[in-house]
Amino acid sequence: MGRFLALSHAIDRLNGGVSVIASWLVLFSCMISAGNAFSRYMFNASSNAWLEIQWQMFAGIFLLGAPYVFKMNEHVRVDLFYGSRNDRQKLWIDVFGLIFFYFPAVIFILYLAWPFAISSVYSGETSSNAGGLILWPVKMLLPIGFFLMVLQGVSEMIKRIAALRGEAPAGEIAAYEKPLQ
Template sequence: MAVSRAIDKLNDRIAATVAWALLAAVLICAINALVRYSLNMSSNAWLEVQWYLFAAVFLLASPHTLRRDEHVRIDVITGRFSRRTQVIIDLFGYFVFLLPICGVILYYGIPFALVSIRSAEMSSNAGGLIVWPAKLLVPVGFALMILQGLSEAIKRIEYLRGRLDASAFAKHAASPQEEIAAIKQANRID
């Protein structure tokens, strides 16, 4: 469990940091649009930095989404099963799909990024940026996803052994009913 907690903490910190990249991307997008339409000026570099920031958010925050159990799944079907069966389905998904696919992407992503770094690859767009930081996000993001997948597997195995409560990996998001109740409560206070 110490390894699992360390991985969770790492991905939580990365996600908190990457949240600022989303804010930066939105601001750059807004400023770029204002400048483009009001002054009829723009640069491919501004567009590319937005893409890089969105790529960073997606690739580096996805492990945190997995940790919070907020990824896409078919709860309508699995919700009918016992918690133990749901955990077994999760483990099957991690070991048969998530970890192998992330491993393949990591295997091919490392050389993909290294070639770009070694060649100091530049964008083919006029005024574009260097490309390797964006390509480096692929192996880094999938390495973090593998780590988080292992962390989630550890937690579920410990649950099956009776050493961990399901709340350690249960969905952290509020249900729609809880969100509605919170909105109603906030409106009563105002």
């Protein structure tokens, strides 16, 4: 189990590093939004590129930040059965959810996203808007983001199995994760 936990921690570090990029995209997006508003109102000058780069950055924020949010156990969870359970029962619910819901959904989206992104790269797809940007970089974020989500799911599965086996504390699945409540 030690090697699996080492893999889990490596995945956590990878997604933690990628989340820094997502954090910087938040700042850049805000700066671009403010700069665009300033130039539009002060100089009556704007470009569709400024608007498009904002939504492209939002895609990066979401797709690159989601695996870290999952790692930190800050994702949306339907708390129908979960909240009133003890730690061990929560671990079993998580394992069941990962196997039967999370992995099928995320892998299916990854399967669909790859050809979508690759066709955009091969065609050199650009926006149809005047002054628009190239689109393939943002479309490549789809398979990248969902691949990172698959990796984080593997990490979370390893941690939960280790906790069920008594090889990791059930209340602290990851080093920086809040304890399960």
